[in-house]
Each structure stands twice: as C-alpha cells, then as structure tokens.
Amino acid sequence: xxxxxAVRRRxxxxxxxxxxxxxxxxxWRELERTQYLPKDEIQQRQLDRLAAIVRYVYENNAYxxxxxxxxxINPDNMRYPEDxxxxxxxTKRDIRQHQExxxxxxxxxxxxxxxxxxxxxxxxxxxxxxxxxSEWRNACxxxxxxxxxxxxxxxxxxxxxxxxYQTGMKNRLRSFLLSPVLxxxxxxxxxxxxxxxxQDWKTAKPTLLFGHAHSLxxxxxxxxxxxxxxxxxxxxxxxxMALLPxxxxxxxxxxxxxxxxxxxxxEVGLIASECEMHRGMHINTDNLYVEYLNEDGNPTASGxxxxxxxxxxxxxxxxxxxxxxxxxxxxxDGECPCxxxxxxxxxxxxxxxxxxxxxxxxxxxxxxxxxxxxTKYHGIEQMQIIQDDLDRMTLNIVRxxxxxxxxxxxxERSMRDVFGSDLDIHFNFxxxxxxxxxxxxxxxxxxxxxx
Numbered sequence: 001x002x003x004x005x006a007v008r009r010r011x012x013x014x015x016x017x018x019x020x021x022x023x024x025x026x027x028w029r030e031l032e033r034t035q036y037l038p039k040d041e042i043q044q045r046q047l048d049r050l051a052a053i054v055r056y057v058y059e060n061n062a063y064x065x066x067x068x069x070x071x072x073i074n075p076d077n078m079r080y081p082e083d084x085x086x087x088x089x090x091t092k093r094d095i096r097q098h099q100e101x102x103x104x105x106x107x108x109x110x111x112x113x114x115x116x117x118x119x120x121x122x123x124x125x126x127x128x129x130x131x132x133x134s135e136w137r138n139a140c141x142x143x144x145x146x147x148x149x150x151x152x153x154x155x156x157x158x159x160x161x162x163x164x165y166q167t168g169m170k171n172r173l174r175s176f177l178l179s180p181v182l183x184x185x186x187x188x189x190x191x192x193x194x195x196x197x198x199q200d201w202k203t204a205k206p207t208l209l210f211g212h213a214h215s216l217x218x219x220x221x222x223x224x225x226x227x228x229x230x231x232x233x234x235x236x237x238x239x240x241m242a243l244l245p246x247x248x249x250x251x252x253x254x255x256x257x258x259x260x261x262x263x264x265x266x267e268v269g270l271i272a273s274e275c276e277m278h279r280g281m282h283i284n285t286d287n288l289y290v291e292y293l294n295e296d297g298n299p300t301a302s303g304x305x306x307x308x309x310x311x312x313x314x315x316x317x318x319x320x321x322x323x324x325x326x327x328x329x330x331x332x333d334g335e336c337p338c339x340x341x342x343x344x345x346x347x348x349x350x351x352x353x354x355x356x357x358x359x360x361x362x363x364x365x366x367x368x369x370x371x372x373x374x375t376k377y378h379g380i381e382q383m384q385i386i387q388d389d390l391d392r393m394t395l396n397i398v399r400x401x402x403x404x405x406x407x408x409x410x411x412e413r414s415m416r417d418v419f420g421s422d423l424d425i426h427f428n429f430x431x432x433x434x435x436x437x438x439x440x441x442x443x444x445x446x447x448x449x450x451x
Contacts, residue, residue, distance in 0.1 A: 001205050008153030012177040023132065027139035034286055035143065039341045046285050047080045049313045054078065054087070056104075057319050063094075063101035064321060085291070085299070089309060090323045095125055096381070103128060107317040117266035124380065127267050128318040136314050137269035140287050144273035148235035148260040150208035155180040157201065157233065159211025159219050161187050161365050182206050186215045186365035187418075188358075194222040198230040209233035209255070212240040214355060215365055217247035220254035231255070237262055237273075242349060263329075263348050268312045268320055272345050280332045280344035287314055290345070291322070292331045302333040305347070354446040356387045359420050366444025369418065377411060379403025382433045385444045392424045396433055 017025045034042070055075045057064035067088050068075070078084065095102065103109060112128040142152070150156070156179060163183035175181060182204045184197040197219075209216070209231070216238055223231060233255060238248075239262040251259050263281055264270040268288060272281035283290050292306025293299060300306030308327050312320040332344040355363040366385060379402030386394040393415065397403070408427060416423045 005151070005153040005155075008178060009151070010153075013152065016174065016178060022135060024135045024139055027136050028142050031139055031143045031286055035282075035340045035342055037341060039335075042285055042341055046289055046313070050084065050289050050311060051075075051078070051080055053311070053313055053316060053319060054084070054321065056316060057321060060105040060316075061102065061319055062105075063098050064319065066101070084322075087322050089293075089297070090321060092125060092324075092326070093381070099126060102318050104317055104319065112317055115266050125267060129315045130317050133315050133317070137287065140270050140284050144262065144270060144282075144284070145208065145237065147273060147275045148208065148237050149276075150235045153179065154208065155182065155204050155206040156208045156210055157182040157184070157197075157204070157206040157231075159184045159186060159209070159215040161185065161212070161215075161369075180204055180206075184211075184215075184219065186212060186218075187369070188362045188364065189215070189218050189222070189355075190360070190362045191222065191226055193362075194219065194228065195226065198223075198228045201230050201232075207234045208237065209235070210237045210239065212365060213238040213243040213247060213261075214241060216251050216259070217244075218355065218363060220251045223254055233257065236260065239264065263327075263345075265325060267323065267325075268310050268315070271308075271310065272348075275336060275338045275340060277336055277338045279336050280346040281348070282336065282340055282342040283345055285342055288312060292329065292345075300331065302331050305330055305349075308348075354387075354442065354444050356385065356419070356444055356446050357390065357448050358418065359390050364418060370443055376414070377403065377407050379407060383443065384433050387444075387446045387448060389448060391420075391422065392426070393419065394426045394428055396428045396430055398431065398433060399429055 014025065016022075034045075037045075058068055058075045059065075071086060071088055073083075073086055103112075107128075107130075109128055113131060113134050115127045115129075117125050117127065146152070158181060160183060163185050165183070182197070182200055184193060211219070216236065219231075222228070234257070236251065236255060236257050237260045238251070243259065243261045248259050248261075258276075258278060260274045260276075260278075261281065262270065262273045264272075270284050271288060271290070272283045274281050289311040291299060291309040291311075292304075293309055294304075294306055305328050308325045308329050309322050310320065310325060311322055327348060329345045329348040332346050334344070335341070336344060354366055356366060356369065357363055369385065370383065379400050380397055381400060382398040384396040386396065388394065395411070395415075412425055415425055
C-alpha cells in the first residue's frame, strides 16, 4: 500500500494534471511556500490582493458598484486596511436578494460551478465560482490536510452526510489513481453501518479520518461500545461544527491521536486550521481577508470575541466582500512555534448541531438533514428543527411568499421519509430564529435524552 500511495503521489497525479490541464499542483506548490514567508510580506500580499479585487468589483460588479456609490466610496482613494472598513457588510439576505447583481460582468451562471449550502444557521445560499477558484480552494485544503500528518496519495475516510460517491468510469478511475475515499454516511449512524465502515477500512486502508466534529464523536463512542479495532487512522481532522472539549477528549483517547480542528464554509472554502502545535487555527490568508467586528461594527481587540467577516480574494465571478458568516471567534496575536507565519484565530463559536434520533435508534446528523432538505425548497430563509420525542417534531421556519402549501406537504413527506410515516410535524412560522444565549445558532435541537 505504501508503494501504491507513492506511485499516486509521484506519477499518477502529475500525469493526470498535465492531461487535464489543471493548475492545481502549481497552486499547491505555491501555497506550501507562502505559509513560511515573513509576516510583513504575507500582510502586504494580502492587502495588494484586497485592493485589486475591490477595484475590480467597482468596475465589473453591479451590486458592489451600487453599494459603493451609496456609501460614497471610491476605490481609487482608499487606504488599506483603514478605509476598507467603510464598505458595507454583505449578509446572507443580501446574497439571496441580489444574486443576479452579484455575478460580475463577463461571467454567466450556466458556465460557472455552483454550490448550494444550508449553512451553519439553516439559511440556504447558491454560490457560483470558476473552476480555477475551485482548484485554488482545493489546493488550500491540501496544504492544511498535510499538517495533520496525511500525505498526498494516501486514501481518506469521511464521516460525512450526503456522500459524494464517484459515478462514471472516468471519475472512479480518477479517485482510485489519485486519492480513494471511504465514507460513513451520517444520515444513519448505526451499529451495522459502523461495523461495515470498519470492515471496508481494512481493505481501503485510509490514513486520514475526516468528518463533522460531532459525527467523529459518535463514531468514537461506537468504536468503544462495539469493541471495534479496525479503524486506525494516522491523522484526524474535525470540521463543519464546533469541536466541543469533551468530544475532543473522547475522540483523541479512542484513536490515540490529536484531532486537528478546522473551520470553513461552503461560501468561501477553508478559513482556518490547526497545525501540529494546536495553539489556535492558522488563517488561510492566501485565500481570505478576515475581520472581527463588535456589536457596533468596529474591529475588536485581540483576545476578544468578534463577529467574523471575510473577504474572498479569489472568487471574482461572484465576489464576497466583507461577508458576515454569522459565526464568532477570537483573534489571536503572537507567533506559532510551528514556524508558519499565517495569523491565528481561536475559540470559534456559533455552530452547533444536535443529532436527531430515528425510531430504530439510528442518529441523523442535523447538518446532513439540513443539506438534504432545506436546500431543495424555495422560500425558506431560515429553518430550525426541534425533536421533542420520537413521534413529534417542530419546524421553525422563516419564509417568504414562495413557500406555500405545496412546499409544506413536500417538506412533510421528506421528514417522514427519514423519521417515519406517522411523525407528527408542527410548522411554526416566525420572523427570525435567534441564537442561543451563548451566541450559538442551533439548526437542530434534540430533546430526547441520550449519552
């Protein structure tokens, strides 16, 4: 297996990149270099790219031209980063209401790649970007994957909802030749599915275990409960939701490895990752400019919680300038002993997802359910699922006029397909779904006690 992994890394991947004309390897090699640049050089590169995309959107994007004019902003006279803070913050509501205006001149949606996301707060968005932007984001993710100890060419195992199984001969061949992936679907985490995952592990021999934070926790509990010994990763990466301290402890003690926590979102890709020192998460400054704002919209001080606002430096087709993600984090000064000069953030909060429970005892990841159902329905601005018991569920929904009786009946069918035909569903239409007192949004809440 070691020999095959080396062949994938040294022969198959370079040949494939040349054949497809992909810039991915070029991007990745550049990113491996930039993480160690002097701090001042990293900051200047970031500000130069920030100024470039601001000038571009003013000339080529109808939405930003409108917002800049309203705020009396002229990019030619801006100082960075001081004047950049005058640009109005972009919200999820803005994106949904002005999607067409947000596509820059010279780009057509039908020729762009699309991502549809339910998001950490239960709000769906359509995001468009070029293939080059996608390759850049993938290269960023690879750089951070390698921090965990995983190496290029080695198979991966995903504990994830909505597995992206490869279809078609070309895609299956590409997966085998470059980096095979094994999945455990979080839509149904049962004893049988975990045992099958363990058996498949023996054949595929993945080295990286990657998944939703709480899904990894559920897997670790199942490994202990059922005495499973086959799942032996050499690296673990947690993503998609907050990794709680007790979850980290159990995962690490079960597999005998440190967990590498990661933070990102579908809209802008990877935002920050832990390195081997685990002193915080290094920000992906090659792709993003990150701000932390207080309640007044002003920058917070180091060590204080702030609302995360990001600017994507590579998506010029559908630019995200000062995009408020609706999460919070703490900026962290100082240098990391790992030697990387990428700045740090810590204590990311605002995301938490309970697992819901089916009558057969299987647990359903809230984030997977949101992605499977919410993004299918027009007119839902925000959604929260509350499971009171095995037979009863409440759906809190912020809707617009497009979400009518037909949508209600269709959503009922989707929920009953997962939780049983006799599920009692109560629809509660509200103006807003507020975060919890601790500032975290919960898009699924399970009130059925379980350990």
